[in-house]
Amino acid sequence: MDRDALLRWYDEHKRDLPWRRTRDPYAIWVSEIMCQQTRVETVIPYYEKFLSRFPTPAALASAPEDDVMAMWSGLGYYRRARLLQKGAREVVASYGGQVPRDRDARLKLPGVGRYTAGAIGSIAWSEEEPVVDGNVMRVFARHFGIDSPLGAKETDARMWREAEALVRGPRPGDLNQSIMELGARVCRPRSPTCLVCPIAHGCVAKAEGRQAQLPVPKVKKAPRRVTLATVVATRDKRREILLVKQERALFGGLYMTPALEVKGAAPSEAHGRAALAPFGSGRIVSTGKVEHILSHRVMEVTVFLATHGRAKTNSLGRFVALDALHTIGVASLTKKILRSVDLL
């Protein structure tokens, strides 16, 4: 693969992204975690807010988890945020507050896998460490004509071998970013613009006209459909709502209206009552339905309203003022539910 052509193209065409203005390994780390399975354009505002609120590992380590989740609210994959904070605490506890330059030490940080470790090492310190992400796999599959399915062990091994080979030499960080940038901007999933590709001359897929057939995707199964009943309990003239936080459930670490999964029967007011039961009782009236689609779930949520409620706070749940929602972590589904009953 033509390293020089890649670098020339990158120097000319790279996007001006906020984390490309720093070589602070902590800032790079934050950006890489945020970018996991998330579009760069989506990440930018979150990145800037997050770094100004938590500018160092020490700042992140000492912050309340709810503050961290609030900053992450809406980004998705909330475990990333909790693991990032855990990692920051390890950095403070074991490495004097400095992200370790040693690759093995970096790899032991929670939430840091092969990709992230390589990205931090190559970008922050110009270490010759490879990265393989979705962009890289697409570019490699086309360029080398790799037609085994993504996700298969042999495919994976081949991708990392190629990435190893590519990153040897000057400017490893820029080289890694150049392939990812190429995948994002030129060698796109559909309609790649091969006419402007700096390495089209060596591309097997282009030579054989197989750009649209590569890479061969992994087979994924249909998302599970789940039916949920949730109850919106208010007090103080609808200015406060009852929210619960569960660590290990869906949306772990975030606050949500009390909910339970409904199996078999259609959701009824009894389900709403049951969802509210741990916190008290109230008259339950059905209101409407909300659909929420995730990549691995299709959720149909029936929303119940508790009126004249005697719901009370306990260790599992608490009332939160609606105008303080932005201070805690809340999933998009929760906001959707609250909008459906005109609370937002």
Add this chain to the structure above:
DNA sequence: AATCCGGGGTT
């Protein structure tokens, strides 16, 4: 090796 974990932009 398969599954889980969010949300949203693109096509």
Add this chain to the structure above:
DNA sequence: AACCCAGGATT
């Protein structure tokens, strides 16, 4: 409506 995004942890 399908696809998939600067992936990693868990089972």
